[in-house]
Amino acid sequence: MAKNQSEVSGVFTTGSKSQPSTIKPKSPFTHPLLLGSIFPALLVVVWELLSRSEVFPAYQLPAPSVILETIVGMAEDGTLWGHVGITFYRVLMGFLLGTAAAVVLGSLVGFYKHAEALFDPLIQAFRSIPSLAWVPLFILWMGIGEPSKIAMIAVGVFFPVYLNIVSGISGVDRKLIEVGKMYGLNTFQLVRRIILPAALPSFLVGLRSGLGLGWMFVVAAELMGASQGLGYLLVVGQNTLAPETIIASIVLFAVIGKLSDWVLKKLETRTLHWQDRAAKS
Amino acid sequence: MSLQLERVGRTFAGKAAVQDVSFRAEPGEIIGLLGTSGCGKSTLLRAISGLDTEFDGLIEINNKKVDDIQKTTGFMFQEPRLLPWLNVLDNVTFGLEGNREEKKKKAGRYLESVGLADSEKLYPKQLSGGMAQRVAIARALATSPEILLLDEPFSALDAFTKMQLQDLLLEVWRSYQSTMVLVTHDVDEAAYLCDRIIVLRGQPGKVEREITITEPRPRERGSSEQAAYKAEILASLDLTTDTA
Ligand SMILES: Nc1ncnc2c1ncn2[C@@H]1O[C@H](COP(=O)(O)OP(=O)(O)O)[C@@H](O)[C@H]1O
Ligand SMILES: [Mg+2]
Numbered sequence: 001m002a003k004n005q006s007e008v009s010g011v012f013t014t015g016s017k018s019q020p021s022t023i024k025p026k027s028p029f030t031h032p033l034l035l036g037s038i039f040p041a042l043l044v045v046v047w048e049l050l051s052r053s054e055v056f057p058a059y060q061l062p063a064p065s066v067i068l069e070t071i072v073g074m075a076e077d078g079t080l081w082g083h084v085g086i087t088f089y090r091v092l093m094g095f096l097l098g099t100a101a102a103v104v105l106g107s108l109v110g111f112y113k114h115a116e117a118l119f120d121p122l123i124q125a126f127r128s129i130p131s132l133a134w135v136p137l138f139i140l141w142m143g144i145g146e147p148s149k150i151a152m153i154a155v156g157v158f159f160p161v162y163l164n165i166v167s168g169i170s171g172v173d174r175k176l177i178e179v180g181k182m183y184g185l186n187t188f189q190l191v192r193r194i195i196l197p198a199a200l201p202s203f204l205v206g207l208r209s210g211l212g213l214g215w216m217f218v219v220a221a222e223l224m225g226a227s228q229g230l231g232y233l234l235v236v237g238q239n240t241l242a243p244e245t246i247i248a249s250i251v252l253f254a255v256i257g258k259l260s261d262w263v264l265k266k267l268e269t270r271t272l273h274w275q276d277r278a279a280k281s
Numbered sequence: 282m283s284l285q286l287e288r289v290g291r292t293f294a295g296k297a298a299v300q301d302v303s304f305r306a307e308p309g310e311i312i313g314l315l316g317t318s319g320c321g322k323s324t325l326l327r328a329i330s331g332l333d334t335e336f337d338g339l340i341e342i343n344n345k346k347v348d349d350i351q352k353t354t355g356f357m358f359q360e361p362r363l364l365p366w367l368n369v370l371d372n373v374t375f376g377l378e379g380n381r382e383e384k385k386k387k388a389g390r391y392l393e394s395v396g397l398a399d400s401e402k403l404y405p406k407q408l409s410g411g412m413a414q415r416v417a418i419a420r421a422l423a424t425s426p427e428i429l430l431l432d433e434p435f436s437a438l439d440a441f442t443k444m445q446l447q448d449l450l451l452e453v454w455r456s457y458q459s460t461m462v463l464v465t466h467d468v469d470e471a472a473y474l475c476d477r478i479i480v481l482r483g484q485p486g487k488v489e490r491e492i493t494i495t496e497p498r499p500r501e502r503g504s505s506e507q508a509a510y511k512a513e514i515l516a517s518l519d520l521t522t523d524t525a
Contacts, residue, residue, distance in 0.1 A: 178362075182332070274405075
C-alpha cells in the first residue's frame with residue numbers, strides 16, 4: 001500500500017523530498033524543464049513555418065532561424081560580447097549601488113523608530129514618482145554617459161529592495177526575539193542571530209524584484225542614448241528597418257535576464273532551505 | 282535561588298488578567314501553577330521572567346527586586362519557539378556558551394535524554410509537534426538555569442513520553458537544584474512533580490488555594506497518597522460538576 005502510494009505520487013509530483021529518491025520512479029515526462037518547454041517549442045515551430053510560407057512578411061517578422069543567424073553573426077564578428085558586456089555591466093553596477101543604498105536606509109528605518117519617522121515619509125513620497133520621470137534630470141546633471149545610466153538603474157533597484165528590507169525587519173516574530181532576550185543577547189547579538197536570519201527571506205525577495213526592475217531600466221537608459229549595449233541594438237534595428245536585430249536583442253535580454261534571476265534563485269534556495277513552504281504538485 | 286512574588290497583578294488595557302498573587306519559592310523548590318485556561322498563568326511567568334515589566338506589585342529573586350531579564354532564569358514557552366533556520370542541534374546549543382565542541386557534547390546529551398539523538402540534523406519544519414516540544418525542553422534544560430520557568434512543557438506529548446520527560450525534569454532538578462515554576466493543566470503532573478501547588482481561579486485570576494505536597498520523592502504515580510492529593514486539587518478547582 002505504501003509502496004503503491006509512493007509510485008502514484010512519484011508520477012504526479014515533481015519533487016517531494018520526503019521520499020527517498022531510490023524508490024521513487026521519477027517519470028521523465030513530468031520533468032519541469034520538459035513541461036515548461038512544450039509551449040515555447042511549439043510556438044517557435046509554428047512561427048518558423050508561418051514565416052517560411054510568408055504568412056508573416058520578412059520585413060516585419062523574420063523567422064526564428066533568421067534571428068538565430070543574426071545572433072550567431074554578431075557573435076562571430078565579435079560585436080555581440082561588447083553589447084552584452086556593457087549592458088550587463090550597467091545593470092550590475094546599478095544593482096549594487098541601489099542595493100547598497102537600500103540596505104543602509106532600510107536597516108536604519110527598520111531598526112530605529114526615529115529613523116522611520118525621519119526618512120520613511122520622504123522615501124514613500126519619492127516612491128510615488130514614476131522612476132523614469134527622473135531620466136531627463138539625470139541626463140541634465142550627469143550627461144549622457146555611464147553615470148546617468150547607472151544612477152537610473154540604481155533608482156529602479158532601490159525601492160523594491162528597500163521596501164522588502166523594512167518589512168522584513170519589522171515583521172520578525174516577536175516571540176523569537178523573546179527567545180533571544182531570555183538567553184541574554186544584547187541588541188547587536190539579537191540583530192545578528194535572530195533579526196537578520198529572520199529577515200533574510202524578505203531581503204532576497206527584494207533583491208529579485210530589484211534585479212527585474214534593473215533590467216527594465218537599463219532598456220530605458222540605453223534607449224535614451226548609448227553607443228553600445230543591447231538597448232542600443234534596439235535603436236539600431238529600428239533605424240535600419242531590421243526587425244531581426246530588434247528581436248535578437250529582445251531574445252538576448254530575456255536570456256541574460258533569466259540567467260541572472262536564476263543565480264539569485266539558486267542563492268535563495270540554498271540559504272532558505274529551512275523555510276517551510278508549501279510544495280506544489 | 283529564592284523567588285518571591287508580592288501582590289503581583291497585571292492589567293491589559295484596563296482589564297485585569299491576574300490579581301494579587303503572592304508566594305515564595307525557596308531555593309530548589311518546585312512550584313506548580315494550576316488553573317483553567319485564561320486565568321493568567323502565562324502572564325505571571327512572563328512577569329517573573331522579566332520579559333514583561335508592566336506588572337503591579339513586587340518580584341524578587343534572592344531578595345533583590347527584578348525588573349529586567351536575568352541570565353540565570355530559563356524560560357520554556359508555551360509554544361516550542363524554535364528558530365526555523367537552525368537545525369535541532371543548533372537550536373539546543375543556541376543559548377550555550379563555551380567552545381563549539383563542548384556545546385555540541387552538552388546539547389547531544391540532552392537530545393539523547395529527550396529521545397532525539399538521531400534527529401540532530403533535522404530542521405524545525407521537519408519535526409512533529411511533540412518532537413519540537415522535546416527540542417524546546419532540551420534547549421531549556423541545557424543551560425541549567427537556576428530559576429526555570431516552564432509553561433505547560435509537556436502538554437503536546439503522548440502519555441509515555443510525558444512521564445519519561447517528567448522524570449528527566451526531576452533528574453535535572455536533582456543535579457542542579459533549580460528553583461522551578463511549572464504551569465500546568467494536568468492534575469497528575471502537578472501532584473507528581475511539585476512541592477507546592479498554587480491554584481488560580483477566575484478571571485481575573487486570583488490565588489484560590491495553596492496545597493503543599495509533603496510526600497517525599499521518588500513518588501509513585503499510582504499511589505494512594507498521590508490519589509488523595511489529586512482529589513484535593515480537583516476539589517479546589519471545583520470542576521467536579523463540569524467533568525461529571
Ligand atoms: N499581551 C496581552 N494583551 C492583552 N491581553 C492579554 C495579553 N496577554 C494575555 N492577555 C489576557 O490575559 C488573560 C490571561 O492570559 P494567559 O496568562 O495567557 O492565560 P493562561 O496562560 O492562564 O491560559 C487572558 O484573558 C488574555 O486574553
Ligand atoms: Mg498560558
